[in-house]
Amino acid sequence: MTILVIAEHNNSELNAATLAAITAATQLSDSVDLLIAGSGCSSVAESAASVRGVSRVALADAPEYEHQLAENVAPLVVRQAGGYSHLLMSATANGKNLMPRVAALLDVAQISDIIAIESSDCFRRPIYAGNVIATVRSKDPQKIVTVRTTAFEPAVAEGGNARIDQIEASGDTGLCRWDGEEQSESSRPDLTQAEVVVSGGRGLGSAENFHLLETLADRLGAAIGASRAAVDAGFVSNDLQVGQTGKVVAPKLYIAVGISGAIQHLAGMKESKVIVAINKDEDAPIFQIADYGIVGDLFDILPALLAELERSVNRP
Amino acid sequence: MKVLVSVKRVVDYNIKVRPKADGSDVEIANVKMSMNPFDEIAVEEAVRMKEAGSATEVVAVSLGETACQDIVRTALAMGVDRGLLVETDERLEPLTVAKLLVAIVKREQFDLVILGKQAIDDDSNQTGQMLAALLGWPQGTFASHVLVDGDRVQVTRETDTGSQTLSFQPPGVVTSDLRLNEPRYVKLPNIMKAKKKPLEKITPAELGVDISARLEILTVAEPVQRSGGIKVSDAKELVQKLRNEARVI
Ligand SMILES: Cc1cc2nc3c(=O)[nH]c(=O)nc-3n(C[C@H](O)[C@H](O)[C@H](O)COP(=O)(O)OP(=O)(O)OC[C@H]3O[C@@H](n4cnc5c(N)ncnc54)[C@H](O)[C@@H]3O)c2cc1C
Numbered sequence: 001m002t003i004l005v006i007a008e009h010n011n012s013e014l015n016a017a018t019l020a021a022i023t024a025a026t027q028l029s030d031s032v033d034l035l036i037a038g039s040g041c042s043s044v045a046e047s048a049a050s051v052r053g054v055s056r057v058a059l060a061d062a063p064e065y066e067h068q069l070a071e072n073v074a075p076l077v078v079r080q081a082g083g084y085s086h087l088l089m090s091a092t093a094n095g096k097n098l099m100p101r102v103a104a105l106l107d108v109a110q111i112s113d114i115i116a117i118e119s120s121d122c123f124r125r126p127i128y129a130g131n132v133i134a135t136v137r138s139k140d141p142q143k144i145v146t147v148r149t150t151a152f153e154p155a156v157a158e159g160g161n162a163r164i165d166q167i168e169a170s171g172d173t174g175l176c177r178w179d180g181e182e183q184s185e186s187s188r189p190d191l192t193q194a195e196v197v198v199s200g201g202r203g204l205g206s207a208e209n210f211h212l213l214e215t216l217a218d219r220l221g222a223a224i225g226a227s228r229a230a231v232d233a234g235f236v237s238n239d240l241q242v243g244q245t246g247k248v249v250a251p252k253l254y255i256a257v258g259i260s261g262a263i264q265h266l267a268g269m270k271e272s273k274v275i276v277a278i279n280k281d282e283d284a285p286i287f288q289i290a291d292y293g294i295v296g297d298l299f300d301i302l303p304a305l306l307a308e309l310e311r312s313v314n315r316p
Numbered sequence: 317m318k319v320l321v322s323v324k325r326v327v328d329y330n331i332k333v334r335p336k337a338d339g340s341d342v343e344i345a346n347v348k349m350s351m352n353p354f355d356e357i358a359v360e361e362a363v364r365m366k367e368a369g370s371a372t373e374v375v376a377v378s379l380g381e382t383a384c385q386d387i388v389r390t391a392l393a394m395g396v397d398r399g400l401l402v403e404t405d406e407r408l409e410p411l412t413v414a415k416l417l418v419a420i421v422k423r424e425q426f427d428l429v430i431l432g433k434q435a436i437d438d439d440s441n442q443t444g445q446m447l448a449a450l451l452g453w454p455q456g457t458f459a460s461h462v463l464v465d466g467d468r469v470q471v472t473r474e475t476d477t478g479s480q481t482l483s484f485q486p487p488g489v490v491t492s493d494l495r496l497n498e499p500r501y502v503k504l505p506n507i508m509k510a511k512k513k514p515l516e517k518i519t520p521a522e523l524g525v526d527i528s529a530r531l532e533i534l535t536v537a538e539p540v541q542r543s544g545g546i547k548v549s550d551a552k553e554l555v556q557k558l559r560n561e562a563r564v565i
């Protein structure tokens with residue numbers, strides 16, 4: 001049984017989400033290959049080759065893969081798929097876009113967003129916004145799976161020594177044209193990797209007020225997250241949404257500020273180790289899952305919290 | 317452009333479902349059912365295309381049991397021209413839904429299919445991509461903006477790092493994200509009018525599609541519940557607890 005993991009990257013660096021998918025793969029088999037499709041991405045292949053658990057890196061370096069268009073990458077994955085028992089990718093926006101296209105071309109029913117592996121054909125995954133966990137068995141000869149990255153420890157990025165094979169590209173299908181992109185700039189840690197996440201909701205009231213959270217995040221070395229309501233209101237950009245239909249995070253510490261705690265939001269953060277909630281409504285559902293709650297006005301509590309953090313650092 | 321939108325009947329997003337006592341499935345008897353929220357957004361987008369003159373006809377399709385026709389009626393009341401119900405009591409997987417949609421697209425020659433990015437019951441996020449694959453069409457998934465410009469469709473998509481803009485010449489597939497639009501409220505007179513709009517029923521067999529399942533649901537169970545925590549009185553106590561008890565800062 002050999003597993004093929006499809007790498008996520010930005011042509012210069014391997015995305016940490018891939019490391020979780022590699023861990024899932026190593027739970028299935030000792031034989032794990034990694035496929036990298038990109039353009040000018042040899043540095044990705046080099047770092048991938050040193051990830052522990054990877055036996056072989058297949059590298060397709062061609063202009064048609066520069067923007068990860070599913071129309072171009074899927075045929076390559078399909079061509080490489082022969083001989084593999086499982087095809088895995090992280091359940092990131094790219095993984096969600098690409099893998100169902102691959103699955104349909106191979107006539108396989110995909111299993112999305114797994115959180116545990118029971119056996120080679122049996123997986124656990126959350127459904128209904130994580131309110132229930134389904135155990136699913138696949139009857140397809142080949143399995144196509146996306147992996148919830150918070151549910152698997154990242155593979156060790158060093159110490160491996162995989163062979164790198166250049167493979168032939170599959171060509172440009174010409175179906176779709178890349179017209180541009182906007183990257184959110186941030187010097188903070190990546191939301192899905194951060195040890196501490198400070199999230200704001202509608203209660204923040206405005207984009208300006210989010211600066212309060214930024215100060216707190218800077219103080220804690222945290223990433224910033226948000227509820228859907230905060231994103232919809234334009235306080236922050238869409239890539240910060242945490243939840244059922246946004247990003248799933250599981251930091252050591254999650255601080256929810258002015259967030260009510262709708263099921264769709266909880267779906268994205270309830271696996272966090274410690275949860276803090278700051279809300280003026282003592283009946284807000286977020287308090288039901290919070291380890292520590294403060295009832296009160298966030299505009300009073302946030303400055304007090306900052307002051308307290310400063311003070312207790314100066315006087316250890 | 318002839319546009320098809322798919323609308324799934326799902327447990328309403330406000331409901332917290334529970335597993336059945338025997339763990340075979342979730343309990344949906346007497347639970348409120350609604351149109352999948354992403355599909356409302358898909359319908360709204362299609363109807364706006366019709367209103368803007370870029371769509372000539374908009375058809376809504378739902379696949380599932382007879383009660384799914386209520387969801388199709390809602391789409392008709394939102395401004396869709398005509399409805400289709402692919403009727404079956406079997407549980408349908410995304411791959412099967414995609415195959416049934418392929419048959420419908422081929423039967424009627426649609427130029428654009430708009431789906432939701434995700435059904436909020438199975439949380440699969442697969443059907444649109446699978447449909448595009450099977451048709452050999454381009455896919456603009458997780459769309460936050462769609463622009464029909466001459467002979468091209470331009471889609472701005474939400475990604476993990478911001479957004480990406482793609483374009484293609486129809487035919488193609490688009491899947492809606494939350495911020496694509498705000499669906500309209502359905503007005504009572506339109507509900508009455510919708511009752512007179514055509515709604516055709518077909519079966520998977522008539523479409524020539526094998527709907528047998530590839531995935532077996534062995535059990536559904538509640539996740540491990542978090543035990544409730546404590547309330548602290550002020551910022552000072554919080555910092556103390558985080559530092560000395562939880563040891564996370
Ligand atoms: C299909 C679908 C998908 C969805 N996906 C997601 C998702 O992925 N992520 C997500 O987050 N949501 C999602 N939602 C939306 C979700 O249902 C909620 O509407 C949303 O999470 C609410 O955001 P909120 O808590 O910021 O706002 P609200 O529910 O309005 O809560 C604001 C909170 O702030 C508190 N507050 C206000 N002022 C103050 C103050 N001065 N001090 C202290 N507290 C204050 C209030 O007491 C309240 O509890 C989805 C919904 C649907 C239908």
Ligand SMILES: Nc1ncnc2c1ncn2[C@@H]1O[C@H](COP(=O)(O)O)[C@@H](O)[C@H]1O
Nearest residue numbers: 322323379431432434435440441442443
């Ligand atoms: N039974 C169904 N009937 C109508 N549309 C469906 C059905 N199943 C899936 N879809 C469409 O496919 C989208 C994605 O669903 P999924 O891949 O199951 O998350 C939904 O938002 C719907 O637009």
